[in-house]
Amino acid sequence: MAKTDIGPPDYKTMLPPVIARNYGKWRYHEIPQPGVLVHTADSGEKLYSVRAGSPRLVSTDHIREICAIAEKYCDGYLRFTSRHNIEFLLADKDKVAPLLAELESKGYPVGGTGHAISNVVHTQGWVHCHTPATDASGPVKALMDEIYDYFTTMKLPNHVRIALACCLNMCGAVHCSDIAILGIHRTVPKVDNTRVPNVCEIPSTVASCPTGAIRGDMKNKTVTVNDEKCMYCGNCYTVCPAMPLADPDNDGISIWVGGKVSNARSAPSFSKLAIPFLPNNPPRWPEVVDAVKNIIEVYASHARKHERVGEWIERVGWERFFSLTGIPFTDKHIDDFDMATESFHSSTLFKWS
């Protein structure tokens, strides 16, 4: 009989001794080179953290390789970050250089610290989920290949946090990212009238629609969708499997910019729509990669030091963002959901471009 409710392993049993000794007594940190953090404690002791990129979708063998490295250099202590990077934790300064050499030889990117692009928080995509409008790991890999240098250097105005979610559920929490890549459907769910009566609960299906596009058809124990009111969010499908809306020709990706989470300088804020639609073009999504790269580069060359993407755009104005990036502004950029009027420009304080 299995034990239940034992909870996760106690993190205290996982802490390297240098951390156990200096827990809560760190004094300051430095980043001597990209991917290397040095934390100095009140005691004077130092902790070296070496951060390496990871595809997140990793095999057990890959994990074992990571373990082997950690055992060799870190007495078997490591951690993962909140953005899915690997961090090797060392007490011994002398082991840092050899560790870096081994990581380099094994092809681990080291970086993601300071004013860099860190790992892309992302989701399941076609690998495991049932509602994706695009893949997750694929676009991330294609993108990171292209912007690899921004991971291993710290030359941006501030860090740029990129996330991808493969559908509007936004498991990648892309809604507050400097740059967000979001899979979107663009066709109305196809109601399978033979299955709805058996697998779906009509009232909760009706309630699931944010725009009220679904009506119950009690006589036929099914539902109907008002095409004009549907914006393809897929929430009905989550609730009612007999309403699929994936569509190879019309699913694709939208790009969002200017969100942030930290309270540094400016308040946390949502990402805003930059590009309403780019096609799914596997395996390397060139349109998406180019679009993101373009935004990064325009940001890199125009933002002031320490300005996050959104802070830069707020300073120069959205008119300027669109003119500098060359992204066309369309009626889709203008909100038309419930709090839309809050985003309308109620002043004459705008720029000509």
Added chain:
Amino acid sequence: MAKTDIGPPDYKTMLPPVIARNYGKWRYHEIPQPGVLVHTADSGEKLYSVRAGSPRLVSTDHIREICAIAEKYCDGYLRFTSRHNIEFLLADKDKVAPLLAELESKGYPVGGTGHAISNVVHTQGWVHCHTPATDASGPVKALMDEIYDYFTTMKLPNHVRIALACCLNMCGAVHCSDIAILGIHRTVPKVDNTRVPNVCEIPSTVASCPTGAIRGDMKNKTVTVNDEKCMYCGNCYTVCPAMPLADPDNDGISIWVGGKVSNARSAPSFSKLAIPFLPNNPPRWPEVVDAVKNIIEVYASHARKHERVGEWIERVGWERFFSLTGIPFTDKHIDDFDMATESFHSSTLFKWS
């Protein structure tokens, strides 16, 4: 048979010759003293405007007195401002001082220019409307008596625009004022079931309620109100006279601050709730007068030059506004209408007080 659709008199027939000559060719203006504007045209000609306060509710005899003054000093030319002040328009500099003297002797306040408090835009109140929660002219008179000096001087950080509306219809457009005085009801409309069937249209009455508190009772051809959902806006009463909600004990006044209209420096913005309720205490509304005066004085002593009330509050923070004015913050200050979440503080960037 009357003529119809002749439209208003052509304004061109009302312009003093100095204006007709320099129309659209003004170069700059100066305010040599409160209430006196001097506009210089490209031609070098000057126009003197002398601004005098008005109770707005004026008798024909009062208007004739104004006419007489204008005939004496201004060749019969005058105008009213968008805030209901009187402006005497003079081409002759030498007549300015005598005009001022006569205005003073007749008790006309001269001022309202520059960094002053101008006339209070207001509405009908008990004098003529059917939905007021307070009077209009009365509280305005009581207030202006008390803050008279701010009209006749220019010693505030910027101008302060005060408006009053006697019900939520906000005919005084108080929704964008530095300080707004708003009459509010606080009791649920009393449905007169004998009259509703005859005088009201049920569907439009139901539709009139912003919070969906009204249900049609088709059987009895009347409506019922869900007390918990009603916030006493009175819109149903506008549509259906058989649902009065005025209540001597519970009607009163709320105070709002920090709105503005101009695009100068910051965008136009709505007034925000400062004091949810003060009692109707005719004839001089002392609680209201004191509350407004307090806000003005705290603003006057804390804001930086050129800061409007709202700009000052935004800079120091609402925590500080409440602590400086001593106004208690309550759950009523927290929005709970449809876009409420937009106003919630979604960051840790606040002050302790």
Added chain:
Amino acid sequence: MAKRETPLLDQLERGKWPSFVKDMKEAAEKNPMAEDLLGQLELSYKDKIGHWKHGGIVGVKGYGSGVIGRYSDRPDLFPNVQAFHTMRVNHPTGWFYKTDALRRLCDVWDKHGSGLTNMHGSTGDAILLGTTTDHIQPCFDDLTEAGYDLGGSGSALRTPSACVGPGRCEWACVDSLDICYDITMTYQDKMHRPMFPYKFKIKVSGCPNDCVASIARADFAVIGTWKGDIRIDQGEVEAYAASGLDIQKEVCDLCPTKCMEWDGKRLKIDNGDCTRCMHCINLMSKALRQGGERGATILIGGKAPILQGALLSWVIVPFMKLEPPYEELKDLILRIQDWWDEYGKSRERLGELIKRLGMRVFLRAVGLPAVPQMVKAPRTNPYVFFWPEDIKKEVK
């Protein structure tokens, strides 16, 4: 008639600010309606409640608007205000008056009404406060004879208004007065015969200072603005500095886009970043002039809170040249009103309709292009609609 006792209102004759009670008493001296109004108001002060019944519909022949019906709920006590309707008289644009015209108005009103007025109402009309049902038509006849016409009320175009603009102000980028007058004359029919879903207000300000509060109070706001560099007279800037204006602190530091530089001698403006807020110009009217290309920003949708919350008008045309006969402007107004007329529900203001149907639907219907100036920021929610033509059709 015996003088009414008004102990409460009497207390409002005290104090330095001009007293409306004094005016009411003045009128009451010679007019029984005014006398009863005073009495009823005193009763309201005592009862803390209004004493007017819910308005009824009254009007003049051929018009559906311009008169607000009103009846006392205590005609037993105040028979002379049993009916007490107001006439909304369209003011001369910019509220300019020659005294003879103003005196004519007073004369008409003394003949037909209470002798009390509001100069002016919040929409801009000259409000003639209170007359009987019988007098409405004759009063109107005399008004038109005197050169006046009624303003709007009900579900009609309301009396448009404009700031003083080129009449006196150096900052007018458009002829606010002429535009307002032209619109008023062009749309007489829409003002007098309510045919809209609800009221529709137009206001015109000559520059972003917006002295008629158009952005907050009009469904359709015209606000003058400019393109091109702000013209600087450096000598006058120095003169302002010499006269005590702290140019760094009071001007540059308060410039919202921080696009100004002052080195103590010369003022520099990065005009590409300027959002034409007027602040610097407001402070140094002699030294700075707006750029040379003049026009207006058009904003729509503003209104008070009823029903779904107040709205400030928002940009729909960043820049429109405005010269007589203002065809482009009037054409746009018509397209907008037609669309609103077709889709608006009863008592739904333009802004609310757009809120309900979406800007994209509105823009397409009236044929305006989407531009970034329309938004503070693009949408944050992913609930994006695509047009049918955006979508690849399955070949089946």
Added chain:
Amino acid sequence: MAKRETPLLDQLERGKWPSFVKDMKEAAEKNPMAEDLLGQLELSYKDKIGHWKHGGIVGVKGYGSGVIGRYSDRPDLFPNVQAFHTMRVNHPTGWFYKTDALRRLCDVWDKHGSGLTNMHGSTGDAILLGTTTDHIQPCFDDLTEAGYDLGGSGSALRTPSACVGPGRCEWACVDSLDICYDITMTYQDKMHRPMFPYKFKIKVSGCPNDCVASIARADFAVIGTWKGDIRIDQGEVEAYAASGLDIQKEVCDLCPTKCMEWDGKRLKIDNGDCTRCMHCINLMSKALRQGGERGATILIGGKAPILQGALLSWVIVPFMKLEPPYEELKDLILRIQDWWDEYGKSRERLGELIKRLGMRVFLRAVGLPAVPQMVKAPRTNPYVFFWPEDIKKEVK
């Protein structure tokens, strides 16, 4: 089994960033599930569509959460992923691992599953990607044997997570790790047996930098903060200046409240105006330390867009001291969850419920006082509710 052809995925083995395809192939070498997953993914790349059916409910005995059911829609082609469920394994707080523990996890997964994982999922779990229905229970048994337990899924408390905090970071104002672990252990039942209206997420960050994105991704966010003056080591400030940091431009000018002054020698902070944004501290970690009184701001309501739009968590307690056993915190969590549980509709997140019923109702129900820190600004609409006790009852 013959190697599958994966010409499309092969193109993702190129490039410098580590390739998930390489990992999938590695796993496919020894695991038929991984092999079929690869095949099905290749098909998705060809078809541009997912090939998973809508999830079904699977689980382990006694739990209602922790396993996500998943079935292929092409079991004909990929029989080994006909059923391919993921197990969400609660990570050790802060994602700290000793390699022996990590190796044990791998061993369990090689025995029961595809050999593929996500390290980690976006909520924080170690995600074991894909096993058959048969294997779920034995896999769970082996996991608990190895010291692991499942995380949350469905309408349950989800796996709480925390930033590295006191484990490594000088800025942790609260013990993010311990709080998170304590909560996780306290609420095992709520995690494993879904009884809520919907999911509930808790995240803990040690300071306003919010390195676990709690404000955006948690229904209940704990963010460390401080009271008291920022402690300045002027010598170290000068050292930063000497090393090339432009203190005026990079620090003071970017301080959002402009409460800092730097004269080239001394840094001054007006702490009363500071909103603890961390910017100056972030840039000068050696020179500046947060104030001495430590605690946390509690914010609630954050979530992704479905259903009524995304929400960022908002302040409900500006400052709470947090020391073991965290009774005040846990008490608040319980009060909040109880209320939500009672009034929340199915699939209604906490933030949405408050949006529907109003903060005032929420505050009263959970017994929190209204404070100005809860809002960016007070309400702008006049639709204010009064409590029955505010209203004078008519004496009739």
